[in-house]
Amino acid sequence: MNGWDTFTWIMALVLAGSALVIFAYFLRDARGVLNRGRDEEPDD
Amino acid sequence: MTISSLDYAIVGIYLAGMIGLGYYLYRKAPTFEEYLIAGRSMTTPILVCTLASTYYGLDVLFGTSEVGFNEGVVAFFGYSNLSLGIYLFAALALAKRLRQAKFTSLPDILERHYGRPSGIVGALASIVYSLPALSLFALGRICHVMFGMDAMLGALILGLVALAYTLLGGLWAVAITDTVQFVLMCLTLAIGIPLLMSEMGGFDAVAQHAPDGYFDWFGGMPIWLMIAYAATGISILVDPGFYQRMFAAADYRQARNAMLISLLVWVAYDWLVTAGGMLAATGVSTGVLPADLHSNDALLSAVTLALPVGLVGIFLAGVLATAMSTIDSYTLVAGANVSYDLWRPLARPNATDRELVRATKIGVVLAWALGYALAFLFDRLMALWVFTATALTSTVLVPIFLGLYWKGRKTVMAGVLSCVAGLGSVIVYYLGVQQLGVANEVYGTYIWTFTLAGESFELWQEYALFFSLPVSLIGFLIGNRIGPPHIQSLPPGASDIENSPTEAVA
Numbered sequence: 001m002n003g004w005d006t007f008t009w010i011m012a013l014v015l016a017g018s019a020l021v022i023f024a025y026f027l028r029d030a031r032g033v034l035n036r037g038r039d040e041e042p043d044d
Numbered sequence: 045m046t047i048s049s050l051d052y053a054i055v056g057i058y059l060a061g062m063i064g065l066g067y068y069l070y071r072k073a074p075t076f077e078e079y080l081i082a083g084r085s086m087t088t089p090i091l092v093c094t095l096a097s098t099y100y101g102l103d104v105l106f107g108t109s110e111v112g113f114n115e116g117v118v119a120f121f122g123y124s125n126l127s128l129g130i131y132l133f134a135a136l137a138l139a140k141r142l143r144q145a146k147f148t149s150l151p152d153i154l155e156r157h158y159g160r161p162s163g164i165v166g167a168l169a170s171i172v173y174s175l176p177a178l179s180l181f182a183l184g185r186i187c188h189v190m191f192g193m194d195a196m197l198g199a200l201i202l203g204l205v206a207l208a209y210t211l212l213g214g215l216w217a218v219a220i221t222d223t224v225q226f227v228l229m230c231l232t233l234a235i236g237i238p239l240l241m242s243e244m245g246g247f248d249a250v251a252q253h254a255p256d257g258y259f260d261w262f263g264g265m266p267i268w269l270m271i272a273y274a275a276t277g278i279s280i281l282v283d284p285g286f287y288q289r290m291f292a293a294a295d296y297r298q299a300r301n302a303m304l305i306s307l308l309v310w311v312a313y314d315w316l317v318t319a320g321g322m323l324a325a326t327g328v329s330t331g332v333l334p335a336d337l338h339s340n341d342a343l344l345s346a347v348t349l350a351l352p353v354g355l356v357g358i359f360l361a362g363v364l365a366t367a368m369s370t371i372d373s374y375t376l377v378a379g380a381n382v383s384y385d386l387w388r389p390l391a392r393p394n395a396t397d398r399e400l401v402r403a404t405k406i407g408v409v410l411a412w413a414l415g416y417a418l419a420f421l422f423d424r425l426m427a428l429w430v431f432t433a434t435a436l437t438s439t440v441l442v443p444i445f446l447g448l449y450w451k452g453r454k455t456v457m458a459g460v461l462s463c464v465a466g467l468g469s470v471i472v473y474y475l476g477v478q479q480l481g482v483a484n485e486v487y488g489t490y491i492w493t494f495t496l497a498g499e500s501f502e503l504w505q506e507y508a509l510f511f512s513l514p515v516s517l518i519g520f521l522i523g524n525r526i527g528p529p530h531i532q533s534l535p536p537g538a539s540d541i542e543n544s545p546t547e548a549v550a
Contacts, residue, residue, distance in 0.1 A: 019230035
């Protein structure tokens with residue numbers, strides 16, 4: 001395998017892995033985010 | 045381009061989902077601080093998603109891949125990575141300073157350090173920079189290439205989707221839709237490029253068909269042009285969208301960590317779009333792709349060819365996501381500049397939260413409409429965007445950094461003269477090179493060639509920052525000798541010093 005091929009595979013794994021890990025952490029925080037301030041009335 | 049019904053359905057679900065999220069977040073009934081900067085409560089994961097998807101728009105997806113298609117690996121090593129040092133500085137030094145001082149917007153920094161006039165000038169420059177003209181134009185072009193739609197109609201329909209959820213939910217809606225968009229952008233590219241590599245025969249095939257210099261790290265670019273391109277990374281140091289996310293962070297560690305993780309994502313993303321462009325060029329050379337394929341469309345055409353049905357729909361949704369995540373962020377920034385940085389100080393100093401949210405929404409609609417009008421008015425939209433980015437950097441970079449880091453006296457005139465001198469020098473430089481130089485179709489710019497002391501020199505329009513930033517600094521130094529020092533008024537909990545006790549520990 002060409003060195004550039006290997007580099008491309010590594011970068012693809014980094015990008016996909018980062019996206020999935022970050023999304024998993026986002027889901028951990030999401031409940032608090034989505035429920036934050038719910039049912040509140042806007043105040044002046 | 046042939047797209048299956050399943051792929052269309054996936055794109056439709058994506059668009060409906062974006063509006064649904066916006067409507068759900070609308071029910072949060074936010075205050076102005078919630079609407080604009082998410083109540084200063086964003087954590088690292090959501091900051092990474094919104095930073096990465098906002099700052100990496102279609103200009104990177106198609107611009108970098110186009111350079112990769114035409115010039116090879118220089119797109120990655122020469123154009124993209126030289127800017128990363130500036131991003132690193134933004135992560136390690138700027139994030140802490142910005143978060144501690146509890147600013148609300150970029151012009152707010154100028155107003156606090158130099159008074160209202162500089163804030164107004166900064167707001168105007170920020171609004172012009174943030175108009176979503178280029179993104180809407182690109183969105184229309186994608187609709188035309190992907191779906192065969194009229195570009196203006198495509199930009200109108202999909203741009204309205206982005207406008208709708210931005211209006212409904214403010215920064216929370218922008219950030220949460222950015223999160224979905226970030227995952228789509230990354231996964232589709234990470235799957236599509238290896239499949240494309242396999243389809244084209246890998247980089248051995250690229251090397252067989254590549255022109256000379258295709259694998260030279262820094263290609264044949266003139267050194268000054270390379271420095272000028274690297275200097276475009278400076279724009280993140282004045283980018284209103286970047287600042288908004290720093291202000292929205294729960295604390296500076298969340299902001300710093302998000303920037304550092306984003307750097308890793310950006311490096312991987314940059315290489316994959318470069319590789320996509322190079323592999324597409326090989327596809328043209330081998331006859332797999334049409335010989336008349338435009339280099340701008342190369343990545344889109346090549347990846348859709350390599351992906352199976354179903355994944356094409358997800359990839360196309362990812363491409364739309366790339367454009368929409370930029371449109372939503374900058375229209376919100378421009379709307380806030382209109383309401384918080386212009387309307388509030390000039391017309392309604394005691395505006396209530398409800399009034400500010402309403403004025404911001406009006407500003408968002410105005411910014412979107414102006415961006416849409418400009419998108420189909422100018423032929424050289426990329427050149428227009430480069431000019432507005434250069435103008436914003438020249439106007440606000442020096443006064444903002446001296447405001448944040450210079451401990452000595454700062455007068456109202458220092459801010460005004462620095463902003464005006466920076467902006468004025470860019471306009472004079474651009475017009476001067478345009479008048480004296482000649483148009484270069486290859487680089488899409490003007491170049492003035494002249495002889496001095498027997499030596500021949502070239503001045504490109506892209507070199508404007510080399511002149512405007514020193515001029516802006518001179519403006520600051522002269523103005524700082526005029527009038528008494530400006531007295532800052534800090535909001536509750538804000539601090540200008542390091543290790544603020546108000547910072548929460550991550």
